[in-house]
Amino acid sequence: MKKLLKRSGSSFLNYGLVLCFFAVFQILSSAGALSNSLRGQLIPIVCYMIMAISLNLVVGISGELSLGHAGFMSVGAFSGVIAATALADAVPSPGLRLFLAILIGALMAAIIGFLIGIPVLRLNGAYLALVTLAFGEIIKNLLNCIYVGVDGRGLHFSVRDEASLALDGGKAILKGPMGASGVTKLSTFPAGILLLLAALIIIQNLVHSRTGRAIMAIRDNRIAAESVGLNVTKYKLTAFVISAAIAGSAGALYAMNFSTIAPKKFDFNTSILILVFVVLGGIGNLTGSLLAAGILTVLPELLRQFRDYRMLVYAIVLILVMIVTNNEKLKVWILGVWLKLRSPMGRTQSAPQKAQALQDEKERGTDR
């Protein structure tokens, strides 16, 4: 029971963090204290936070390096845009339309994730990373040549050009490499925060469930996991599909924040950027992913004063953060401060108690 409390403690920390982030920026925004560029960044920040925690489910919890996560984001983005445009008349409420678009985006990404996951998850390590990279590029290139339009008779698809859609007075939604233009801006900051909270709840509850334990067991020792009766493929695929679905929902939210969005936005660079958030925040650490995604999305804006050297400074900051977070001595020191801060709350007995129990066990072993 104590463990359950401790565990939910760290989960609540993340919910609290997200709510604080929302409260602070909502107040700043309504007080007019935010610059225009920063205000425009709010929804992308939330999207990248969702992307980071969803990739962390694959990289950190399931232990598979995936380099094609932006592919799932783009599947969600464009199916979301298509859904939102096609439903424009049927569903007048923008909130409900956004919700449906996100849901459809998540569903489509989940389906693609399932189809890609079946062959990809047979591979391990570097091979898996390379194949996910390839699939990410394939998705991008496929979207580059798909044309979708809508008119009174329903949706039209083509892989040639806009004219072959044969639209009857309707509207072309997706125009190959041009992507989607004239998208109705449905995404709002509060809606993004709700989606982020939902993604956090799904991932954290999953990790603390029977399924999550099975996923982590397979990560830690595949042969042992099989020996206790776990179906390795099933649980790897579960993690991969849930992650893809969450990435798809983030994509839909992202796309409906801009009036124009092209497939090339979701290329290899975006996949790597999301991986950087995960690695920098700490693999398997959701709080870290949230912070890294938030800070690194804003950082290039804050570094505008460095002009041409902006990205150089950005790179240096990345390297410094990596050095600091990988320094064992520094980590121990921070942990010490953290424990000291927590001790008045009377919950820290567990750590020293555990250490004591371990010591006792070792002594029991050597005494006899």
Add this chain to the structure above:
Amino acid sequence: MSEQAKTEVKLVNVPSPNYIPERDLGKPLVLEANHLGIDFGGLTAVEEFNIGISPTEITGLIGPNGAGKTTIFNLLTKVYQPTRGTILLNGRDTHGMTPAQVNQAGIARTFQNIRLFDKLTVEENVKIGLHNHTGYTTATGILRLPRYWKEEKRAHVRALELLDIFDMADLAGVRADSLPYGAQRRLEIVRALATEPRLLLLDEPAAGMNPAETEELMNNIRKIRDDFQIAIMLIEHDMKLVMGICESIIVLNFGRIIAKGTPSEIRSNPQVIEAYLGTRKEA
């Protein structure tokens, strides 16, 4: 307790080249392997391995290094697919099963080189063993429906009960890789037991343990057999343990069985002494 269990069980010859303890006579065998063999490339690692294990038997599998003992465990649990022969588990042919399916069908094992879920806690390791006996779906877990809380509580209680076999309940919240070596071996046994097997395979359970720990382990293995009413088969180099708790012993050399029988029969078997025990006994 150890005094009483050291008295040897009378073995009866059953049709087929198997020996089983008299008390299990008439009960169906848990495991039956016939003409089992595997080749690696051109090398025959195991050949003509025949064995029958009865429901509450403790069997020892001994032999010099490289005799093929662990290979046999890997064959029985389908980590390797046998080249020849059949394995019947509770009368069911395990042909084509995956290691996970074999576990669900009733064989659990430990490993010679410890394989724990290192980054998870002791309790989580046991709960993963309980996985197939914790009944709720992924969606129920994500939505935390009442069934999730009920089943998680049950798994928690059961995990602590199982850890209590080795007095490890106080270590439930500790990370598995921070445990001392002996405790890691014990945790592996607990995790295997959590899967509710009919046959437990222990690969060198006493490796790295001091004599006192080994003595305690012997008592615990017997206790597990009595409490859970399961068959146990173990590979071990510690002859005190093997002779002390095994009711029947199989000696392997160069991938072939060279002797089967009670501990006293094995001890006096000239072939065994020549192949294996001779040098060790004098030492």
